[in-house]
Amino acid sequence: MAKSAPDEEVVKHHAEEIVPVETPKKWTGLIWDTFDKSPEERKFLFKLDAAILTFASLGYFIKYLDQANINNAFVSGMKEDLGLYGNELNYMQTAWTVGYVIGQIPSNMVLTRVRPSIWIPAMEVIWAVLTFSLCRADSAKTIYIIRFFVGLAESTFYPGMQYLIGSWYRKDELAKRACIFHTSSALATMFSGYLMAGVYHLGGIGGFKGWQWLFIVDGTISLPVALLGFILLPDVPETTRAFYLTKPEIAFAQRRVQLEGRKGREPYTWAKIRKIFSSWHIYVLTLLYVTFNNGGQGAAPVFAQWLKASKKPKYSVSQINTYPTTTNAVQVVSTLIYAWMSDGVLRGARWPPIVWGAVWNIVTAASLAYWDIPTGWHWACYILGGMGGGLSGLIMAWGNEICSNDNEERAIVVGSMNEMAYVLQAWLPLIVWQQVDAPKYQKGFITISFISALLIATAFLTKYLHDREIKQKQRVSFSDSSSSEEVEQVRVDPDSKNLAKEVQG
Template sequence: MSASDEKGQPHDNTPAKSASDAVVSRGHETDSSYDDDLPPKTWRSYVWDTLDKPKAERRFLLKLDSVILTFACLGYFIKNLNQININNAYVSGMKEDLNMEGNELNYMQTLWTIGYVLGEIPSNLLLTRIRPSLWIPACEVTWSVLTIVMAKCTNVNQIYALRFFIGLAESTFYPGMQYIIGSWYRKDELAKRSCIFHASGSVGSMFSGYLMASVYHLDGVHGFKGWQWLFIIDCVISLPIAIAGFFFFPDLPEITRAWYLTKDDIALAKKRMDLEGRANRSPYTLAKIKKIFSSWHIYLLTLLYIFFNNGCGALSQPGFQLWLKGQGYSVSNYNTYPTITSAVTVLTTLIYAWSSDTIFRGSRWQPIVFSGTLLTVFYSSLTAWNIPDGWKWACFILVGLGGGISGLTFAWAHEICKDDNEERALVVGSMNEMAYVFQAWLPLLIWQTVEAPRYPKGYPTMVGFAIAMVAMAFIIRFLHRNELLAKKAAAAVAEN
């Protein structure tokens, strides 16, 4: 490129730039990863990152956000609505109607988790070979239909079987969508999208509480109990969203056939990922498999997510609800008050995302350390248990700030594993799957229903996970920085 080209004054024989070249004009071509050279920002980018981009890129990202974020958020909303409604149904009549005893709620949760674990890595590997626009919506339809069947269950064993297959169907969605998001967005865009996607799950958890409080009044209508109506309405909400996915999911840039993307849009999408250094799909070879499993990426990123996911274990337990129930609150109150915790998760998720992409210029470790530090304080307080009721309320609510960093951990994984598409898909799947491997058996030991809401084993374990998560974030930061420095040194030697 000549000096006149660099100044934006092309010679007469220079071809006009296409939409896909608009990104290059922003100065990204000098460093495809731009870890140390992010594009200059104005105040507008702190509101939303697309506002500083060229017109063609803004138009493309508007289309992409409208589809990917909408269907990612709606899909995760219905997934979490489905996942959490078993707790709300349990405390709202299902326990008594199905004569549930002891730790049978734990067994229901564990069977869901086993199904979820078995499906995650195979599903994410399938997404590197088949169209996500077919696979993901098909699984959404499956779990929606199985949910309404739960309304007709008359004993615990039927619920056990359905929860296993619902977990298997749901295993596709979260790691699959994180993989797709990482296939379309650049570093300065990634955390916000990943975290907005994750926050929608907390909205689903909140909505489940409000929904249970509402449908409880339908008790007896058409012969269904209030908790049965929860499953029926869940399916009514979920099924149309699942079916719409067949027509809107964009697949990946190199294979997309989305009707709303033009040829220029697709060329721009590919160019953006080339500039980001994010690899396209390639065959699985023995050398690739050896490379993946000899790297620290798959092991330490998986450990980080295990500590995060299981360190938020209290959020999936009805401890707050059962404590409120024991305090004499009404069915409506103990279904709705815990939604404040989910609201805290949503708010802090967005704060983490914006600060990571803007204030910290794409760095992910700071919010993770902040979250782990505060969780250590709150869970230590709940471990003590004999604390003032006001502080106990605060701890139950503020532990929600720990649920907001999931998107950051996946954004970090996309960036660390950007050189190999198959490694990225496998690591993302491994992170989520291994976290749920622990979740399959750990609750049976530390979150026993018969020990609720005191949970003398659960809260101390959360303290340990919070501390371990902070330590792992520092280790990964150190190793990743060394890796980047080694790449730059190798590139400098190659140039000379």
Template sequence: MVKSIDTDDKRAASTTLSTARSSSSSNEDDRIARLIKHEPKANWKSYFWDTLNKSPEERRFLFKLDAVILTLASLGYFIKYLDQVNINNAFVSGMKEDLKLLGNQLNYMQTCWTVGYVLGEIPSNMLLTRVRPSIWIPACEVVWAILTILLAKCKTTTQVYVLRFFIGLAESAFYPGMQYIIGSWYRKDELAKRSCIFHASGAIGTMFSGYLMAAVYKLDGKNGFKGWQWLFIIDTVISLPVAILGFFFFPDLPEITKAWYFTPDEIALAKKRMQLEGRANRAPYTKAKFKKIFSSWHIYLLPILYVLFNNGNGATSQPAMQLWLKGKGYSVSQINIYPTITAAITVVTTLIYAWTSDTIFRGARWPPILFSGVTLIIAYTSLAVWNIPDNWKWACFLLLGVGGGISGLTFAWAHEICKDDNEERALVTGTMNELAYVFQAWLPLLIWQQVEAPKYRKGYITMVAIAAGMIFFAFLIRYLHRRDTRRKELEREGGLRDVVEA
């Protein structure tokens, strides 16, 4: 009898303790939820930066998150783009003559990079759902930085082709991987700004490569290296420290983060933010999951939109303006510096798109895409005509920068559309970037042939058609997303009615 009473007491105590723990956990969740949902009255400051309209606790957390993610993402993309586009600057700054490059060999060098990039993207993004990003991404950065310096020692085009392939393979982890990570930490009203700031750093890398080539050309002949060889050497010197920092500061994902600069409360806050946003955590890949992903329009239309964006800025990835300036008799410094104005316009318009999309357009991503497409149609139509005044030709080359800023918006849109399934989000964003570069691997060989430079009539006409297609698919995706959102709301309302009636 005594033993029975003792057992009952223990069970009662255990039940009480379990209830207390559950209540405590529930109270903690409610407290964190209140911190996130608490929105002070909107003021003009919040239109400049969204954290100014959040609770002090969430603002402190976002300050840390922005300081780390935006710094690592922007610096990483800066060095990626620096190491990606330096081949164009080197080509017009002596590499062509020293390596005796003929015909379309620059196209082949670009294609080798693209093939490596394409092969690595989807496997890398799927791997990020299983491996800590703080290990995988910095390791890839170190590899491509070391391979870049080896370009300075190349004596034949075959050596350049091989190195460019493996540089592209290593770089494939970064852009789609960072877009996936950004989409795993930020809410809808925060996403476009961060995604676009990240993307703008690539344009800054393009600008800096031009300035760097103009500066290092003065080292031509120093220590036995040509000016274009010094470009590859200095690129690596810049890249390696940035890559190494990633091993110590990358925050991984909210559900697995071990970042030393976050408190336990801040980690709980990060998880709750994504829960309230409806963004799913990691889950196993199953046959049912793959069937669901490939039966949805997301995996097809979102990549098409990004393919059109990425390949619709073809002239900016070719030395079109540089070769036109070279034909006009401009100096090496001017040939490298003047085209950076286009990249500067890309940076400015990228940020304008981000802020207007998050604030004025209240999260709508299609208006900047429409503006970009219309501007590109005007500029590329004029360049296709070619026999236009030089002043207008200058304006058209510079206006092409308007089209480079919507990449971050398309990824932000994809994160929002695919928020219910983490693995779909990783696969879709990886596929977006991969298919864009699949087309970039062969399309330039047809429409951007160096033997037709700098007129590129086929290229400019194709860009007009692509810009029109981008506008069409943006409106189609908008329609389908709104339709699906309405269906979910009706299903939710129907479920609530069933509960009330029961």
């Protein structure tokens, strides 16, 4: 695909100034990467962060608020009001998952052809309206149907935003942004607990129960965020028309990702499809994300149900909804630590935090599977289980980097990673997280232990295959060093001093 004119001029003019990536020269760059860049690039990244991260975090917040609210509504009166004494909660989650699974890869393929600033917010508006409608559900069957379409609308968001983030940021910037984005899910789950504790007392007002008010408030929060996306999302560098970016900054953005080795859009062809599905990328990266996403306690409200089943002491509805938020707090803190360590101290290595989080999953899940442990360790296991829940952004950043040479592959692989994780979630909870096994869930905790061990093995396999691929590319680059293609194998100096002159001009 032909590059834009500003891109060609910039690359031609500055080709001789391109040097390989170096580690940050100032310690402040380890705190936040823009501190080690020129004022012009810092200004550009501030604009980009303010737009993309604001919308991404708010959008993911409302997505997870919606997901968590089903569990919170269930333990706050919905179960009794609708007579849900079997595995209905499992089926509600599965209905959402089926819709979510169906939409992801097609949606990410659409994003390579339709502006993200139109497609993603439009789907958010639809799911906000559907969330409102849950307050009127009077049977499990009605909830199943609505949840399916909520999942279908939500399928555009997470893989779509990870693709978008991967379209703009460099390697030393990517994990922090992806993880900041992901922490909003834990914050939403925390907020949902406090929200349920608050709106529960609205029960009776307007003829609605407390759990029904939860969905009304949820929809009220969601709709303005969805509309904000039409204004803030910048699309991708080669098609952006964001009002807050100048023309020189757009050319600057295009050159940044070019020199990062990230390719622009190309047509879908059978040759490209065959290439994508004959590569190890889609299979190993998908397995990596599947084992992460199904190797934690999030498949069931285990902490809340343990509290609800407790006889001595007996916990209130407010306590049942708020105490489990400590797990999410641990997830937020650990996620940010992983991101800063990976981008900075670990120099872009993604696998060490992944292995660390998986080890904690095994420790906590194995303890809970045994069950006959001190009450204090019960609390610790539920809370520290959050240390394995913050790996999504790192894994997505790794996938974006590994697939940077093919835009369409990157979109499909990111979609496949998230989609197949939820394919497993569509049926696995029905077997190992059955509501009738609450609160012990022994099968669920044993499953976490084994899946987390597989996550560790897959992380090492990904590292081995990626390292081997890099060495093969380096050999090809060395043997063809006189070729003009060498320009695309190197990156900008982190100082970006020469690059910034163009923006300043």
